[in-house]
Amino acid sequence: MPVYLQARQHAFPQGAIDHLPDKFAVRTLLTDVIDSCRSEVLVSKHGGSFPVAALREALPRDLALLSRGIRMRSLYQHATRFDQPTRTHAEHLVAAGAQIRTLPEVLPQMIIVDRALALLPARSGGALIIREPDLLAYLLDVFERDWAQATPYATGPQAAHGVSQTMKQTILVMLAKGLKDNTIARSLGISLRTCRRHVSELLETLGAHSRFEAGVIAERQGLLTHQPAPPPAPVPPPAIEAPVAAPPNTPVNAVHPAPDTARSGPAPECPACGRALPARPPGQATGRPARYCSPKCRSRAYRARKSLEEALKRAGA
16 A cells, blocks of 8 residues: 555544444434534535424434533524524524524535544435544634635524515525526525526516516626726826916916816716616816716616615514
């Protein structure tokens, strides 16, 4: 056997990556691993709701873990806040000291124990046991990245209100990308019927006749999430030239002409209709530039934003 394989076998006598063939083997190992946990358990669960039987089985085990002073952090999907059994389970854990956050989308189910062992679902059934340090480091980085972007879980009646607008926003972004309803529903952990209801409400709110048109309107009105643009590079100040003496009786404007405020390049577009915005009058050097081409477009964009905000509030009610 090669030397590097001998060293690897010595470091991981049980194997760096092992496969558990069925759910029974997974439950048995998970119980042993949780019982021997010393510091921390990280959990990522995909899905908008979890089976009641699975929640009933996991709750005593998780509460016993927390009672030993073990830190527990879990990532769920936003949709779990709308499922009563899952929400009740989460509230019990939060009350016992667990930390739970939610995102529109999370990784498939993953459990990391003491940053030394991870369990991932296997396509062929069962689960994979990961002990490889580099792979574990990668999984930990992914978890910490998602954790930093997730929303803390709220308990009580407000548990769902905090994320309803985020879910609508995510659906709108997916519509703009051209994704199908079944893909959106699967990604967000919601039913196909619920997804189609959200899409229908968004189309009606935006006044769009198609999914593509809804994405275009949302983009023009700034309803999609954008990364902030990098700050412009600083422009060096112009060199100061010595003043030139003017002949007598010369008008001041001939010596110091008014600055030309016209800019070269394509004219900005109206976010409501897409037409080019009118150029600023020649004598108007200051003041806020026009954002819409007409009061009618400004009013239309305002009504669309208000309608969308009301729809998002109704969806979270």
